[in-house]
Amino acid sequence: MSNLNSLSRRAKLAGERSLELYRNANDSSLPSHDLLSSALMELGLVSEALEGAIDEIAYKTKQLAIVQTEIEAERQRYLDLLEFVPDGCFVTDAKAVVLEVNRVGAALVNAQPHALVGKSLTSLIYPEDLSLFQVKLSQVMQQYRANNGTEFSVRLRRQSDSFFPATLTVNVLRQPNGELGSIQWLVRDVTERKRAEAALAHPHYDPALDRPLVQFGKGEVIPLEPQTIWLVIDGVVKITTLSDRGEEMLVGLLGEPMVFGSSLTALQTYQAVALSDVKLAAISLSEVAQSPPLAQAVLRSLQQRLQQTESLLAINGQMRVEERLNRLLVLLKQAIGQPVEQGTRLRARLTHQDFASACCTTRVTVTRLLGKLQEQGKVAQDAKNHIVFKD
Template sequence: MNEEEFTRCIQVIRQQIEALHGYIVWLPAQQQQLLAETIEEIATSIGNLQLLQEEMQASLETMEVIQEDLLGQNEYLAEERQRYYELFQFAPDAYFLTNAQGIILEANRAAGALFNLLPDFLVGKPLANYVHETERSVFRTRVDNLLQVFSSVQEWEITMCPRGSKPFDAALMVTPVRSSSGTLVFLQLIVRDVTQYKQLNLQQQPAVASQLLPEAESVSLPHTLDGVQVLFVDDEADAREFITAVLEQHGISVTAVGSVIEALEVLERSRPDVLLSDIRMPNEDGYALIRKVRALEAQKGWQIPAGALTAYLAEDRAKAVKAGFQSHLHKLAEPKELIAMVAQLVGRA
């Protein structure tokens, strides 16, 4: 029943009520009063009903306005979603969206090109499948750590293997996306091939090393550093093995660990002569480590000379020194530069 039909029915009922007034005079007095009261109640109910109908009509009109607004918003959101989808798909960098376990949910065209696969083929596969087999356990451990450790954007370096091509050095920017309760829901990843960048760094290494540790040029390498104990902290297993081998060739005793927590555990048991630490590490970085080491020294009365290592050209030497390191060296520096830094830190230059 529409509004017009409803109004017509109300009018007919009112006319019938008015007609009943003509019959009241023929009834006994008691029945006249009872009928009059009944007619009055009916008239009041009809008035209320008509008022309710008017309110409902006003509500319907308001709902129509809201519906029009919602339709407009839905159209806007659909346009925005399409725009962001196109930005995602045609972005120059390889973008991935995975679940909390590292299973690929979305991959853009650049990601497909980087791994020589169609993006749709990547969906549903573990991203770890495209990590070099020697580093898969490290990659999975890092992903698992994100479930337990609340952290913002992280930068990882890892070797990845595209289909039908040679492995390449990859830099990953990993952004955890969490629910309001803090539960890890998604991982957003940007993957870049930095192989050429690293090769360029190797070519520029002499100039870089002289800028990062200019005083090392005047340091003569000692014939031996026997007895010197070095605690080396780096989350990359390959870096730990390489640095350890270089140091041990000069008689240095090396304890190599992969995290800030492990380093602090070692420091609770023993006091090394020198601390060497990578700057960029997941969860807690080298800056966090040196702060905690300096606090520990205040308790134990120690003073451990420390050197910072970095794989990034843009890493600020002044920032590292201000944080508490005495020296700063690029990882691509020649081994003799590293030995010179340790010798200088330990006072055997």
């Protein structure tokens, strides 16, 4: 910049000097070679200053190109980060005109990103919610220096006649001088949350509604997490522990809608195995603590578990092994039995060792006693070795 200023000053002086030389050229008293020498000198000075200015301009141009490249890289990085935001993200000016939108946001309203740029965000708001949106926008504009992260719910347009409930979180992006730059709107589709809240409010709430189901095949060990309980939706789950001698002991046979989890037991060794193909729903303990209807549903399930546990304890209190087995069969018929043409069939196949561990006896004894019941026509086995109780 100093060379440019020097060039400007020298060009001005050269202009004044040229004008003076022009006037002197009409004066016949001055030799012509003196005039030419003075003019060439002035032109030389201006040429030197011009060369310096050109060098400085070239340097500044190179620096500017570097800065522009860095700015473009930062802008691309910002756009990439915008695309990785898991929620819908709209960036607007102070009048809610869309400047940028990520793919998630565009997909929420079933539009292409380029089709939304330049349009007002208000065009996506359900008419009855428009006044609320404008009030919130006005509050953001007035309080952006002291407040940020305003959140409220409106309905957004997905198609011409389709709307969905959404939560908008508003953040103001400030300029370096602290003034308002643009506004960022994080958009979340809360359709599923609204549906879940409505289900919770229902007097006959079913905790299995609106939950993803996890399937396990027969024989698979079901993982147990300390902050999660499993709700049985379909199938039968066997709960076991180990005795002091390292033998497996049956402590529960769970059908729908019963719950289990490591947080519901004080046993050091606790394993859950799918006795059939099962479908389970995971419920977090924090969710149970925050939802009275869900807590009531879990409590009803725990009541069933408690009743079954008491029945198993009562079975083990019987003196005769035959009586223990008979009572266990009655319990299983009630817990996991299903009506069939021949009578009542257990939905899961239990091994003789399972019966033995539940009755505190040996597998050989169970085999003998079950054979006796079959001879009496009280029980049978189907093609898949499931026990069927004759009615």
